[in-house]
Amino acid sequence: MVGNSRSVTSNQEDLHPALEATVRRHLIQPWRAPLADHDRAAFLRAREWVADRDRPLILDSGCGTGRSSVQLARRYPEALVLGLDQSAHRLARAPRRFDIPDNVLLLRTDCGGFWRLAEQAGWRPWRHYLLYPNPWPKSAHLKRRWHGHPVFPHLLALGGTLVLRTNWALYAREMAAALALAGRAATLGEPDVGASPLTDFEDKYRNSGQRLWELVAEAGPSTR
Template structure:
């Protein structure tokens, strides 16, 4: 059995400021300047995507990229892009590398890259957010993806969105945020398959309940 800590929070339900925070971000787009290194990386990724020509799948916050390699096997008809801000995690990917030519694992700043993708009209068929940092303290609402200024960009990317977490409240908040934006997120059982990520394996072996939220962002509810 694994040994992983259960998430503890001073929240017992949806954050009191969730609705006002989400509505504020939906009404006021994030306009921070792009970093030069993000612009250079985006140009390289765009060249890769256009040279290949297959549909795109995003694996955001991919960590060491085990999930990206697994998703590349799951989506052989597509190219899969794994993105994570941590160089230390991305540099460990060789341990999980798959013999496949349809994916990349890259260090990148999602605050810039999601916005650049939206501005350039990227339309991933699927977008995975697997076990993102839950930021469980109540004071950290705006560090969660659904409570932050990048939430509108995530929505604008579209596609089939899938989130997984061992903290159900995170997904309940995300579901509520989706509803405020006119989308319907639904809880669904995890597929009966091997874990996609190291976290999923560790939490599962520790006996923690794992939760999955899916949403078709191409539709409005």
């Protein structure tokens, strides 16, 4: 894949000044927005698919065309991989591009709604991937980033090993700071350059010469 991707540009030069107050407010005030029927239907399908199979569960949230879900399923054949994305158009490209393994299910759903339903059902994924792009780089868009969104505590409550990748260092740093506010430590480094790119975005960013970042943390419910 030829790289022609621009680096992230933002009017924000450091951690958002409202990050701490926003995260702390979300940690103590439950998000009570109504859950959509399509998210409930997607979760019901996922629950039926997982059923009583005693296998580790991987969530690939924002999976796009499903490339990352397929690669994760091949990397961890002992696990079940749920790829979640809100775009039916992107998900429809998956069968045309990939041979979907039996341990993969791709679902159209809003990730935030699905996470809340999974938390309510007591799900505890083994690993949870948030792979590109979702930076929302304008300062005014803090609450659209996962760590600034009111769903953040529900993301934590699911637990498991959280793996986030981005081409915007500040986004990764903010996530690490938000996790610290919730009493969770994170390590920040770079993805293994010797490994195959997990997503089309990662492929494009690499070929454009951009530096990539990987955050890894044990999520778990807030301890503060």
